[in-house]
Amino acid sequence: MxxxxxxxxxxxxxxxxxxxxxxxxxxxxxxxxxxxxxxxxxxxxxxxxxxxxxxxxxxxxxxxxxxxIGPFVQKSMRRHTSFTKDLESVGIKPGSRLLKYDYISAKDEPEVASALRLAESDFLHYFIRLRTGDNIPIAISYSYLSAQAVPEIDFSALSYSQDKMLQDMNIHHRRAIYQLSACSPTEAQMKLLEIEHHTALFRNHHITFNQYDIPYEYVDTYYIGSKYTYNIEVSTELSEVQEQNEQEKYK
Known part of the structure; x- marks a missing residue:
C-alpha cells in the first residue's frame, strides 16, 4: 500500500x-x-x-x-529492561528481524562456553537479529543461548521479544555482567543499520544469569550511538571514621 x-x-x-x-x-x-x-x-x-x-x-x-529533540532511549543500569520495553517506554514501536540462526557445538566457541560454564560436548543457539524502532534500524545483536538452559527456541518470539519467550519457559533474569564500549561499524553493520562510516556504535556486551544464578545468555549488541543513553548510578562506601562522624551529627 x-x-x-x-x-x-x-x-x-x-x-x-x-x-x-x-x-x-x-x-x-x-x-x-x-x-x-x-x-x-x-x-x-x-x-x-x-x-x-x-x-x-x-x-x-x-x-x-x-x-x-529525539527520541532516544535512556536506559537505567539499576534494573534489567529488554530492548522491547526500552523502546516502548519512549513511544517507539519495537521490532526484530532474524538474520541468521545456527545450532553449534560449544567447543567451537570456547570463550562463550567458558562464560556460560558449558562443557565441550554441550551446544549453543547462535542468532543474529536486526533490532528496529518504528521499522527503522537501531541495533544489531549477536546472541548465544545455552542449550542446557534453553533446549528449544521459538523462532516467532525472536521477531518480537526474547525475554517474553524465556519467561514463558520459566527462565527469569536475576543479574547480568555488562561491558560497555564505543566502536566504529563494520561494512556489514553499516549496510544493515543504513548508516555512514563515521557513525559511532555503542557496544553492550553482557552475560545474563537466571534465577538460579546460572549463566544462560552471552550477547553483543551494537546500537547506533546517538539513540541510546545509559544511566549508571554509583555510590562510595563510607569509611568507619566517616560513618562515626555521620552518626555523631544525629546524636
Missing part, C-alpha cells in the same frame, strides 16, 4: 533521526525546501512536521525552524 505524502515525509525525516544522520539539535529542512523536495503543498508538509512534533521527534520553533 502506497504511503500518503505526509507519511512519506515523516518516514524520510524519522529515518535520518533514528540513523543519527540528523542528531539532536540538528535543524531539519525548511517547509519550503520540503515542499520542493516532495512536490507537495505547505499544508501537507505542515501535517507531517506537526505529527513528528507530537511524537517527540522534533521541536518546532516559530520563526526559527524545526529542530531534532
Amino acid at each position: 502506497k504511503q500518503a505524502k505526509h507519511e512519506e515525509i515523516q518516514s524520510y525525516i524519522k529515518k535520518r533521526i533514528m540513523s543519527g544522520s540528523y542528531p539532536v539539535g540538528h535543524q531539519i529542512e525548511t517547509e519550503v525546501q520540503l515542499c520542493e523536495k516532495f512536490k507537495v503543498s505547505r499544508q501537507t508538509v505542515n501535517k507531517a512536521l506537526q505529527s513528528l512534533a507530537n511524537d517527540g521527534y522534533i521541536d518546532r520553533k516559530r520563526g526559527k525552524g524545526s529542530f531534532v
Whole structure:
C-alpha cells in the first residue's frame, strides 16, 4: 500500500533521526525546501512536521525552524529492561528481524562456553537479529543461548521479544555482567543499520544469569550511538571514621 505524502515525509525525516544522520539539535529542512523536495503543498508538509512534533521527534520553533529533540532511549543500569520495553517506554514501536540462526557445538566457541560454564560436548543457539524502532534500524545483536538452559527456541518470539519467550519457559533474569564500549561499524553493520562510516556504535556486551544464578545468555549488541543513553548510578562506601562522624551529627 502506497504511503500518503505526509507519511512519506515523516518516514524520510524519522529515518535520518533514528540513523543519527540528523542528531539532536540538528535543524531539519525548511517547509519550503520540503515542499520542493516532495512536490507537495505547505499544508501537507505542515501535517507531517506537526505529527513528528507530537511524537517527540522534533521541536518546532516559530520563526526559527524545526529542530531534532529525539527520541532516544535512556536506559537505567539499576534494573534489567529488554530492548522491547526500552523502546516502548519512549513511544517507539519495537521490532526484530532474524538474520541468521545456527545450532553449534560449544567447543567451537570456547570463550562463550567458558562464560556460560558449558562443557565441550554441550551446544549453543547462535542468532543474529536486526533490532528496529518504528521499522527503522537501531541495533544489531549477536546472541548465544545455552542449550542446557534453553533446549528449544521459538523462532516467532525472536521477531518480537526474547525475554517474553524465556519467561514463558520459566527462565527469569536475576543479574547480568555488562561491558560497555564505543566502536566504529563494520561494512556489514553499516549496510544493515543504513548508516555512514563515521557513525559511532555503542557496544553492550553482557552475560545474563537466571534465577538460579546460572549463566544462560552471552550477547553483543551494537546500537547506533546517538539513540541510546545509559544511566549508571554509583555510590562510595563510607569509611568507619566517616560513618562515626555521620552518626555523631544525629546524636
